[in-house]
């Protein structure tokens with residue numbers, strides 16, 4: 001894509017990514033227009049003002065055809081569902097190419113990308129990969145869905161650098177030519193079925209990571225999914241076993257492609273205690289451990305947590321529930337042996353209650369804080385109180401970070 005000739009670029013969505021894109025486009029000398037579905041009142045006026053003074057035009061409260069008319073390119077934030085948004089219809093009508101941030105930034109860099117996708121474990125695996133590659137290479141960048149927009153650093157990347165990117169299915173929906181030098185698929189489990197017509201479409205979005213790869217590039221694939229993707233792979237395939245810890249297995253395979261030995265991965269892994277809000281021990285009160293796993297937003301990630309805690313022989317008081325994503329919880333029914341009691345919050349509480357009430361005592365709590373208090377009242381020395389919600393957080397919180405922080409605060413209040 002020849003972006004030199006494009007004068008005006010429209011950015012869909014005034015998100016963290018949208019903001020970072022606007023900044024990048026200004027430095028590239030483009031005229032920038034931002035169109036956002038939510039009302040202006042939802043955003044910081046001071047921030048809008050900073051960008052408006054630099055010449056950025058804004059449209060809030062919806063996407064109009066008129067606003068897009070003079071744009072030569074539309075770049076959308078991952079939060080925008082192109083299947084449903086008016087933006088894609090407008091772009092089609094005006095014959096404006098619509099791409100995502102990952103695609104656009106890929107056009108601007110000559111560095112090699114290592115892309116990691118999957119339903120669960122992406123952030124953990126991406127971060128560990130970054131740490132491991134840093135052991136050998138000086139210039140390694142980290143970004144993507146992990147919370148660092150690609151557009152915030154792409155201009156600093158050079159030819160021999162490495163970029164480790166966490167890629168969500170939403171980001172992979174909007175690529176055209178993007179082809180990572182290494183593309184890794186960790187796992188796929190039912191998730192986001194509120195956004196996709198079905199599981200098949202969700203999987204297809206994930207498989208996009210391999211779509212444009214060249215024969216001299218690498219596809220690192222969890223062997224559980226190899227039969228499904230093998231036919232479509234053009235890159236050289238490196239399978240890994242989704243054994244005891246598929247995240248570490250995947251990192252080890254990626255490291256091998258850069259001649260980094262397994263021992264280095266083991267050593268780096270030993271010093272890495274995980275990211276916040278993922279199986280993070282908050283504290284112990286009277287022999288009861290409190291674990292924050294707020295990032296577990298689907299049943300498969302909660303299963304991962306239950307297995308890890310159960311391995312230590314602990315009985316679990318599980319706090320779960322939140323915004324339902326159209327998935328079934330039934331798959332966990334047979335895995336609930338270590339769960340002593342269930343405390344449910346949020347929109348999905350009745351649905352989860354129905355799925356598990358014959359498995360263990362379950363009660364619906366009016367708030368997260370109440371659930372923490374109730375779990376503590378029922379716990380005994382040696383037990384674990386685990387927040388691993390199986391659901392998104394948006395019904396009660398801004399995001400999973402706020403949910404995890406509120407859990408931590410509630411736990412700290414118990415002992416004060």
Ligand code: ADP
Pocket residue numbers: 118119120121122123124125186187246247277278279293294295296297300301302304305
């Ligand atoms: P993602 O970025 O894909 O959401 P994270 O690394 O942030 O992945 O972890 C999300 C949740 O999934 C956490 O609760 C974590 O404990 C759990 N988890 C991590 N790795 C895996 C895995 N390989 N399979 C299932 N769940 C996992």
